[in-house]
């Protein structure tokens with residue numbers, strides 16, 4: 001029996017809803033087909049946006065959406081994507097499959113998408129190959145309410161009122177696809193570019209600087225040293241590549257060893273957050289600068305027969321656990337981690353949604369986001385779970401259980417708990433300090449480790465009501481099945 005101890009009296013940080021954010025890039029079938037099908041499509045749409053996808057994302061309360069990249073961001077020239085569609089320039093998407101980008105989805109379309117989703121836009125500007133003027137004018141076009149060349153242009157293009165834009169990224173992966181810069185060089189470029197990203201009227205930008213890849217502590221050090229005072233947040237990108245960058249391995253049909261390697265690598269997120277924050281705190285002792293993990297998730301070989309540049313992969317129970325663990329980690333670091341964006345929302349990498357023509361399926365990862373959504377804006381509280389180390393070899397041992405707990409504004413307790421073992425169930429004695437229980441609603445997602453949904457069988461992995469618990473004088477006892485994610489809402 002493992003004890004799970006929850007002390008709701010020890011309140012910690014607020015879990016900002018943006019931790020449950022997503023990322024959309026002009027990559028493969030993410031934007032085109034996955035989200036935007038155009039007004040004339042047979043697929044039901046509102047102003048070109050798929051109705052089924054928008055509804056599904058609203059169901060999980062998508063709080064924020066990052067766009068247009070990724071590596072695409074530092075090649076994107078926003079002016080190519082405004083005005084009458086027939087006049088928009090076509091370009092080659094050199095990063096992602098060398099396909100023609102017709103720019104039919106641009107600034108107006110993205111802002112319309114966010115309006116439909118009722119989420120915050122997070123726009124990533126082009127520092128790698130764009131000019132200071134171009135970035136500055138994008139902010140003006142989006143947010144200026146007055147007489148100016150960009151405000152006039154926006155009005156001519158049919159949008160009289162400025163939009164509200166808070167989250168603005170100044171470059172993406174500028175240590176790599178965004179210009180192969182050194183940290184000091186980027187830090188200085190960041191200072192310069194962000195100077196001209198103005199706050200117009202009451203629109204206040206929250207400026208996001210490009211942070212490190214994985215454990216590149218030198219990057220964090222260099223950028224913070226030069227530019228800490230000029231940013232609201234620094235980003236971190238960390239993907240779970242089970243077989244490493246060169247040989248990632250398949251999304252389905254993997255073995256037990258790969259499962260535990262995947263879990264082990266996912267858990268590394270915790271160490272990365274702690275170590276990057278330690279460096280950030282050196283240059284920002286008041287802890288004003290937030291950390292944003294704006295790219296995370298499992299990244300595998302593309303599905304056989306698909307364009308290697310499109311990064312289309314299936315999504316199994318392994319992805320459900322990768323999501324569950326990462327989201328628990330972000331919750332537990334919500335004092336400094338203020339946003340996270342899963343890569344990517346539809347049809348790319350660890351997508352929550354896959355589409356094929358007019359068909360749409362929800363992945364195991366989608367269900368985890370749905371089960372975790374009550375953590376959004378709730379307050380993290382103290383929790384502890386007894387664990388033991390498990391795995392098939394010495395090197396890739398992981399704790400068997402992983403949890404986080406919050407209390408929402410109505411006083412409900414949200415517990416999300418993962419069983420990382422692929423073949424062992426565990427008895428858990430849940431002790432909730434000084435808090436009687438009135439009612440419990442629980443949901444479980446469980447299946448074999450590489451189970452997944454397909455267009456022919458869309459409900460192989462789906463959440464079900466979990467009833468296998470008993471209330472006790474001090475909390476609740478339950479048995480958590482192997483390879484599962486459970487969420488409890490306790491009143």
Ligand code: AHR
Nearest residue numbers: 069070071072172173343
């Ligand atoms: O998500 C795919 C790519 O991964 C992004 O474009 C880039 O930022 C990262 O390397």
